[in-house]
Amino acid sequence: MDFASPDAEQRYDALVAVASGLIVACDFDGTLSPIVDDPTQAHIHPDAGEVLSALAPKVLAIAIVTGRPARQVVELGGLEALGDAIAASGRELHVFGQYGNERWSSSDRTVAGPPPPEGLATFVAELPRTLRAADAADAWVEEKGLAVAVHTRRLPEPEAAFARLLPLLREQAEAHDLIVEPGRNVVEVRAAGMDKGLVVDRLITELGPKAFLFAGDDLGDVDAFETVGAHAKDGLATLLVCSASEEQPALTALADVVVPGPDGVLELLRRLASDIA
The missing domain is CATH 3.40.50.1000 (HAD superfamily/HAD-like)
Incomplete structure (x- = not known):
């Protein structure tokens, strides 16, 4: 300690x-x-x-x-x-x-x-296109009901994939009045507040x-x-x-x-x- x-x-x-x-x-x-x-x-x-x-x-x-x-x-x-x-x-x-x-x-x-935030369902529907744009189509998507998390840990270069994804996910989230919560090789998208x-x-x-x-x-x-x-x-x-x-x-x-x-x-x-x- x-x-x-x-x-x-x-x-x-x-x-x-x-x-x-x-x-x-x-x-x-x-x-x-x-x-x-x-x-x-x-x-x-x-x-x-x-x-x-x-x-x-x-x-x-x-x-x-x-x-x-x-x-x-x-x-x-x-x-x-x-x-x-x-x-x-x-x-x-x-x-x-x-x-x-x-x-x-x-x-x-x-x-x-x-209840789930407005805009989350549309965000999830658009997510495959965002993942392809970041060359991270195989990222694991975890739907949490009130949020969605995109994990890069399983990808060959998780840190590089995370760096490519984060700005794209942030832009997409803002378009739906959602926020991003970056973590350890994961980006979570959820409601603000x-x-x-x-x-x-x-x-x-x-x-x-x-x-x-x-x-x-x-x-x-x-x-x-x-x-x-x-x-x-x-x-x-x-x-x-x-x-x-x-x-x-x-x-x-x-x-x-x-x-x-x-x-x-x-x-x-x-x-x-x-x-x-």
Whole structure:
């Protein structure tokens, strides 16, 4: 674990001191789940259930904030069982899917969310032409209901294909009043109006925490990092954790702590549970 900011150790100690009022929020892919070639097989880290179950009774709440559909991440994460374990400790597991457009929790296991954005169906219908124009016709297209993701990881030169696709997809998305969310060899297209920073605000408003830890790995987590940082200026005890990778260094400069991928995230959370009296 690398304390990246000058006062990171003090920030960590401040979280421990007010742990009963701490929200621990994590991204899923690349943070709690290793990145794999097939996102449908991106199961949660095998140690995550044990670590989060041990941490939950000592903090205010656990949240998973992801770009995936909420129901999908519940299945990939085994979150029904984890939710049972956390509920038994008197705490709650919150899952925000599709950047906060969908919500599931261990106390309300229905998935609530809005209808698909206008323009998305037309965007999808036009997508094959855009892929051919970028010489990426074999990119994998993942339809998420409220969004669509174009993955280049399986292509022979994924980074080059991503670079060709991004400006074309951004232009096409803007024509349909949609936005793009670049990630690690993936471009997601979705409606505007919701992001992970707004999820942070919602959790703070609803739960009134004394402290907030957010762990993420990708560009989609920047809004959450910036929002947590803004609340830190207002006196909230905070810790920003970057699950680092060579593919995406964007969060490193914003983080208090840099760890090596999901293994490092869970090592940090295990240490946190141990340090809380």
